[in-house]
Amino acid sequence: LGNAGDIYAGQEEVMYQAQANHYGQFTDPWNVNRNVENPYELDFTEDGEIQPIPANKSEVAAVPVVNFTIDFGTLGVVNEFVPLDLNLSLRGCLADEDPAEAARSGVRSWAASWVCTGLLLIFLLMV
Numbered sequence: 001l002g003n004a005g006d007i008y009a010g011q012e013e014v015m016y017q018a019q020a021n022h023y024g025q026f027t028d029p030w031n032v033n034r035n036v037e038n039p040y041e042l043d044f045t046e047d048g049e050i051q052p053i054p055a056n057k058s059e060v061a062a063v064p065v066v067n068f069t070i071d072f073g074t075l076g077v078v079n080e081f082v083p084l085d086l087n088l089s090l091r092g093c094l095a096d097e098d099p100a101e102a103a104r105s106g107v108r109s110w111a112a113s114w115v116c117t118g119l120l121l122i123f124l125l126m127v
Contacts (some may be wrong), residue, residue: 006078008076009075009076009077009078010075010076011075011076012072012073012074012075012076013069013070013071013072014069014070014072014076015068016068016069016070017065017066017067017068018044018065018068019044019051019063019064019065019066020044020045020051020063020064020065020066021045021050021051021063022042022043022044022045022049022050023041023043023044024038024042025041025043025050026038027050044068051063
């Protein structure tokens with residue numbers, strides 16, 4: 001839920017901010033020709049018009065911002081978690097290993113698996 005973080009614990013309603021625009025309005029011909037409306041459409045504009053994305057990044061600050069509140073219907077609760085210990089030490093790449101050593105270790109593991117399989121088969125035949 002959107003109200004499950006530390007700062008929202010114990011709150012049902014959370015205020016968010018977004019650029020004032022018309023979100024979720026169908027503009028594709030298939031939906032428009034069928035007069036289909038998006039049930040999740042949000043209109044945060046004064047005139048109902050979709051605002052184009054500013055071409056220049058410096059103009060983004062001029063786009064109006066609106067506040068809106070979502071009522072989640074239940075109190076927010078912080079989720080329990082187990083912190084991870086990450087091992088960020090550098091490790092080698094298999095492509096960098098010595099091909100002869102990789103081949104020897106591959107043969108060893110292949111031989112070991114056949115020996116184990118053979119012993120298991122002998123055990124099953126004896127039972």
